[in-house]
Amino acid sequence: MKYFLLHTDTVYTTSPEIINWYGRIDVRNIHYEKAHLLPKRELLFMRGYADTVFTDIVDSPFLMVSELIKKVICMYQPETIFKEIILLDAVYEKSRRYFLPVFRKQHCLSEKSILNLDRSVIKQGILSRSKLNDQAVFRIGDVKNNYTVGRLDFVESILKRGAVGVGLTELGMED
Numbered sequence: 001m002k003y004f005l006l007h008t009d010t011v012y013t014t015s016p017e018i019i020n021w022y023g024r025i026d027v028r029n030i031h032y033e034k035a036h037l038l039p040k041r042e043l044l045f046m047r048g049y050a051d052t053v054f055t056d057i058v059d060s061p062f063l064m065v066s067e068l069i070k071k072v073i074c075m076y077q078p079e080t081i082f083k084e085i086i087l088l089d090a091v092y093e094k095s096r097r098y099f100l101p102v103f104r105k106q107h108c109l110s111e112k113s114i115l116n117l118d119r120s121v122i123k124q125g126i127l128s129r130s131k132l133n134d135q136a137v138f139r140i141g142d143v144k145n146n147y148t149v150g151r152l153d154f155v156e157s158i159l160k161r162g163a164v165g166v167g168l169t170e171l172g173m174e175d
Contacts, residue, residue: 002152002170003127006137007059009167014049016058016087016096025085025100027062030146032081035102041084048089054096055165056158058087063148064098069166072158073101076136076151103148105141108132110174113142120144126172 008015021044029037056066064085065073073080081102088095108131109115114124122143136154140147149171150158158166 003132003149003173004152004155005122005125005169005171006057006063006148006150006155007167007169008055008057009165012053012055012165014052015055015165016052016089017047018058018061018087019045019047021061025062027146030062030100030102032102032104035081035083038083038100038102041086043086043088046087046089048092048094050092052089052092052094053165054087056163057166058098059148059167062100062146064100066096066098066163068161068163069158070099070101072154072161073137075157076154077103077138079104080137101137101148103137103139104135105139106132106135106149107141109140109142110172112172112174115143118144122147124172125169126174129173129175 024042056069058064083100085098085100087098108127110126110128112126115122136151138149
């Protein structure tokens with residue numbers, strides 16, 4: 001089975017850019033065990049554009065997904081916790097509702113993966129098949145930053161539904 005890192009497709013240069021979020025969402029609490037410390041709903045401001053494209057995945061400063069992606073996540077991982085995020089563009093008077101998914105972590109990177117010195121950036125990701133369980137979508141637990149992984153069947157499911165702005169980076173696999 002193939003696995004992919006999920007992120008905002010870089011082709012979409014006018015996707016939402018969150019501003020002044022620091023102090024409102026503590027990224028250290030985006031963990032399954034600490035999700036109760038996150039607000040149930042939060043309003044965040046975004047730097048918008050006249051032609052903003054609200055992509056179905058926003059990966060910075062943390063992963064946020066549209067209603068479409070949320071529904072597919074619920075089909076594959078019904079125990080996922082979601083926090084509601086409202087993005088507001090005060091300049092162009094636009095808003096959109098997103099969801100911050102809180103996934104279980106998997107410590108599944110192979111020793112052959114290439115990371116930066118402080119283990120915050122995956123330069124080349126290789127998953128160890130023996131460390132994977134059967135989750136369709138999850139966070140990598142071996143790095144400091146938030147990296148979300150989707151299994152091929154999950155990725156195909158969101159793409160078949162017409163998801164916009166989903167970037168995919170295939171991960172290597174070792175036995």
